[in-house]
Structures are given as structure tokens and as C-alpha cells.
Amino acid sequence: MRIDDHPILGKAERGRSITLTVDGSPVEAFEGEPIAVALMASGHRVFRYTTKQKGPRGVFCALGRCTDCIMIVDGQANVRTCVTPARDGMVIEKQFGRGPREEKG
Amino acid sequence: MKNTDMVVVGGGAAGMAASIEAACAGAEVVLIDENERPGGQLFKQIHKFFGSEVHRAGIRGIHIGRDLLKEAEEAGVQVRLNTVVYGFFPDKCLGLMCNQHTEELQAKMIILATGASENVLAFPGWTLPGVMGAGAAQTLINIHRVLPGRSVLMVGAGNVGLIVSYQLLQAGAEVVAVVEGLPTISGYGVHASKIRRAGVPIFTGHTILRAEGKESVERVVIAAVDKSWQPLAGTEKAFEVDTVCLAVGLSPLAELAWMAGCQFIYIPEIGGWVPVHDENMETSVPGIYVAGDLAGIEEASTAMEEGRLAGLAAAEALGCLSSKDGRARKAEVWERLAALRIGSFGHGRALAMEKILRAKGVG
Numbered sequence: 001m002r003i004d005d006h007p008i009l010g011k012a013e014r015g016r017s018i019t020l021t022v023d024g025s026p027v028e029a030f031e032g033e034p035i036a037v038a039l040m041a042s043g044h045r046v047f048r049y050t051t052k053q054k055g056p057r058g059v060f061c062a063l064g065r066c067t068d069c070i071m072i073v074d075g076q077a078n079v080r081t082c083v084t085p086a087r088d089g090m091v092i093e094k095q096f097g098r099g100p101r102e103e104k105g
Numbered sequence: 106m107k108n109t110d111m112v113v114v115g116g117g118a119a120g121m122a123a124s125i126e127a128a129c130a131g132a133e134v135v136l137i138d139e140n141e142r143p144g145g146q147l148f149k150q151i152h153k154f155f156g157s158e159v160h161r162a163g164i165r166g167i168h169i170g171r172d173l174l175k176e177a178e179e180a181g182v183q184v185r186l187n188t189v190v191y192g193f194f195p196d197k198c199l200g201l202m203c204n205q206h207t208e209e210l211q212a213k214m215i216i217l218a219t220g221a222s223e224n225v226l227a228f229p230g231w232t233l234p235g236v237m238g239a240g241a242a243q244t245l246i247n248i249h250r251v252l253p254g255r256s257v258l259m260v261g262a263g264n265v266g267l268i269v270s271y272q273l274l275q276a277g278a279e280v281v282a283v284v285e286g287l288p289t290i291s292g293y294g295v296h297a298s299k300i301r302r303a304g305v306p307i308f309t310g311h312t313i314l315r316a317e318g319k320e321s322v323e324r325v326v327i328a329a330v331d332k333s334w335q336p337l338a339g340t341e342k343a344f345e346v347d348t349v350c351l352a353v354g355l356s357p358l359a360e361l362a363w364m365a366g367c368q369f370i371y372i373p374e375i376g377g378w379v380p381v382h383d384e385n386m387e388t389s390v391p392g393i394y395v396a397g398d399l400a401g402i403e404e405a406s407t408a409m410e411e412g413r414l415a416g417l418a419a420a421e422a423l424g425c426l427s428s429k430d431g432r433a434r435k436a437e438v439w440e441r442l443a444a445l446r447i448g449s450f451g452h453g454r455a456l457a458m459e460k461i462l463r464a465k466g467v468g
Contacts, residue, residue, distance in 0.1 A: 012250040037249040045234040045321040058234025062241035
């Protein structure tokens with residue numbers, strides 16, 4: 001699903017090839033591209049499930065505004081994957097609800 | 106707290122043009138953008154622009170963006186990226202957030218060029234993965250070079266819907282149809298013709314009824330609507346698609362202008378609530394200017410001219426330009442802006458702008 005050749009833009013210039021771990025499986029990515037892009041390119045569509053209705057969510061605005069694409073990145077919940085650059089070795093997990101976090105007593 | 110002559114918030118078409126004009130006039134300008142790179146939406150615009158030669162007609166948005174970046178650099182604009190302006194405090198003090206740190210920056214003049222966000226349309230299934238803004242799809246295909254899906258239904262036949270449909274085709278996706286609630290296509294005929302020639306049907310007087318799918322979009326159903334926008338029974342059509350793009354208008358990103366206490370006016374034709382401003386783009390709060398989509402949804406060409414106007418006016422207010430030079434330079438921009446707001450498409454926007462000026466008491 002990557003667009004390598006384009007009639008107006010020509011050949012795609014991408015960063016170096018890296019590997020992410022997504023829910024335990026390796027996913028090829030290019031350094032610096034948003035995490036969400038690597039996920040879409042590898043066929044991932046569901047990024048998280050909502051808290052109450054458990055509904056699936058994916059990329060909606062791709063601009064960092066809507067927060068529909070948030071996931072757990074290197075243990076940190078609620079990371080906007082559409083504006084967070086991919087780095088080699090990142091561990092990414094689908095987020096269920098608000099994700100794991102310490103409940104304050 | 107740090108100080109500067111001028112802060113421009115938003116590094117898109119309007120903000121870059123404003124920064125360039127002000128810096129060329131001799132002002133110390135800090136341009137702030139929350140993104141990793143400036144340019145706003147310009148780098149997604151791979152189509153050629155309209156207008157006359159002075160409006161850079163025939164040039165693609167991406168090339169205009171590159172030129173503006175170079176000009177800003179040469180003019181000595183200080184560009185701060187990955188920086189969010191999260192708050193507007195008294196005495197023109199802005200709260201900035203960068204790398205998990207906050208700081209304050211005070212300016213004598215502030216130009217807000219924060220742009221717009223895409224409107225959404227709610228229907229059964231609209232939260233399913235695969236339903237996204239048309240601008241989101243444009244970002245994915247033209248900047249990040251990845252397809253959001255293989256087959257797309259586009260909702261909205263304004264310029265964004267038509268242009269992004271064509272760009273999806275260029276990127277290798279299939280666009281099964283464009284659906285438009287209005288009885289006519291509201292975008293430019295030239296864009297509509299391009300996608301029709303490519304064999305994409307445009308269903309005017311139709312709306313999307315629902316998107317279906319288990320974990321993501323698998324199918325959509327559309328239907329014709331009557332004069333009161335109610336779906337007509339028996340007119341349903343279904344399409345097997347994995348993506349639905351929503352191109353149903355834009356709304357100004359006006360949070361900072363609201364926080365600054367600017368007076369607003371509601372004009373649906375240009376996106377709803379917009380800050381009232383005068384012919385210099387100055388708002389009801391002295392020293393705070395607006396430009397681009399925040400000042401009323403239009404196009405990149407008008408955004409750049411409004412940015413130039415705000416940049417010149419703010420530089421004049423700082424004393425960097427004499428009032429004689431300022432007036433002469435602004436007159437050139439007013440003339441170009443007027444030329445961009447003629448014809449059947451521009452007239453409505455020209456009327457909207459007059460309404461804004463009247464609200465400011467200068468029309």
C-alpha cells in the first residue's frame with residue numbers, strides 16, 4: 001500500500017529501513033515517518049479500542065488533532081501515532097481504553 | 106521572559122507570507138509551528154494553482170511552499186518547529202510548549218495564522234477505522250506516500266473533495282464515487298471534469314446513510330435526499346469500499362483568538378465563527394492580527410495575500426515601515442486580494458469579507 005512511484009511526485013524519498021514491534025510482531029518501517037504510516041503500510045487498520053463501547057478506532061485526522069490513533073509506545077499510553085516519528089526498535093501496542101496507568105488513590 | 110517584535114503563530118501559507126513581509130521590513134520575527142516541518146497544507150497541494158501570474162497560477166502548491174521557506178530563511182525569520190502555543194496571556198504573552206518544557210514569549214505584535222480543521226459528518230459507522238478526513242487521506246498519500254485504502258467513497262464535492270479524489274486516483278487508489286448533498290457541485294468545474302473523465306461518478310443530491318464493517322469499513326450505503334435533506338426510500342446504493350473520506354468543509358482554528366479576547370462574528374459561508382478584523386487584518390484587540398483560514402476559510406492564494414497584508418500592517422505599526430510606504434505596499438495587496446475574490450466563486454467570499462469589515466466599523 002506504499003506509493004513508491006507517483007506521476008507528479010516521482011520516486012519516494014524515505015529514511016533508512018528500521019523494524020518496529022507491533023503487538024509482538026515485527027513491522028518494517030522507515031525512520032522518521034509517523035508510526036501510523038508504517039502501520040497503515042503493513043495493513044493495520046485498528047489502532048485501539050474505546051473505553052466504554054470497546055469500539056475500534058484508526059487514523060482519522062492524520063494531523064495530531066483528533067487523538068483517534070493513540071497507542072501505547074514504549075510503555076507510554078496515549079501517544080498520537082500519526083505525528084510521532086518511528087525509531088528503530090520501538091515497541092508499539094494496541095491500546096484498550098485508557099491503557100495501563102497508575103490509578104491515584 | 107523572552108521578548109521579540111513579532112510572533113507569527115502557524116507556519117502555513119498565511120503565516121510564512123506574514124513572516125517574510127515583516128522580516129523584510131526589518132522586524133524581528135519568530136514564526137512558531139507545532140509540526141516537525143513548516144508549510145502547513147501547502148506541501149500536500151500537488152495540483153496547479155489558479156489565478157493570474159502574480160498569484161502564482163500554474164504553479165503547484167509544493168513548489169510555492171519551497172519558495173516561501175527559502176524566502177523566510179533569507180529574510181532572517183526565526184522558525185521554531187515542534188512548538189505548540191498552548192495559551193494566550195495578558196500583555197501579548199504566549200505560552201509555548203516544546204520538548205515537554207514550557208516557556209513564555211512576549212511580543213509587541215502577534216499574527217495568528219493557525220489555519221483550520223476539517224469538519225466531520227456523523228452517520229452510523231462513522232467511527233470505524235477507514236472513515237477519515239479527506240485532508241487526512243491527502244496527507245497520507247502526498248506527504249507520507251502511503252494509501253489509506255484501496256477503494257474510496259468521497260463525501261463532498263467542494264474543491265477539497267474533488268481535488269483529493271483526483272489525487273487518490275493519481276496515487277493508485279480506486280474512487281468508486283463522490284457523494285454531494287447539495288443539488289449541484291460546489292467545487293470548480295475543472296476539478297469535477299478531471300475526475301469525471303477518469304470515470305468517477307458524482308452523485309449530487311445524495312448523502313451517505315451508513316458505513317458497515319466489523320473492525321473497519323467494508324461497505325457503504327448512500328441514498329438520494331429530498332429538499333429537506335431526508336433520504337428517499339428506494340434510492341439506496343451500496344458500494345464495497347474500505348475507505349470513506351469526508352470533505353464536508355473546514356472550520357477556523359480559533360482557540361488562541363478566543364483566548365486573546367478578540368471579537369467574533371458568525372458567517373457560515375466562510376466557516377462559522379471568525380475573528381472580526383479590519384482591512385489591515387487587525388482584530389478588535391490592538392496589535393493582534395489574523396490571516397489565512399482563521400480569518401475566514403478561503404484558499405492558499407488568498408491566505409498568502411492576507412498574510413502579506415498582516416505582516417506589512419504589523420511592521421508599519423512597529424515603525425519598521427513609514428506610513429507612506431506601508432500604505433503603498435498594502436494597496437498592492439488589496440488589489441490582488443480583490444482580484445482573487447471576483448467571479449461566481451469569489452463573489453460570496455468578497456461579500457463575507459465586507460460583512461467582517463462592517464462589524465469592525467470600517468466597511
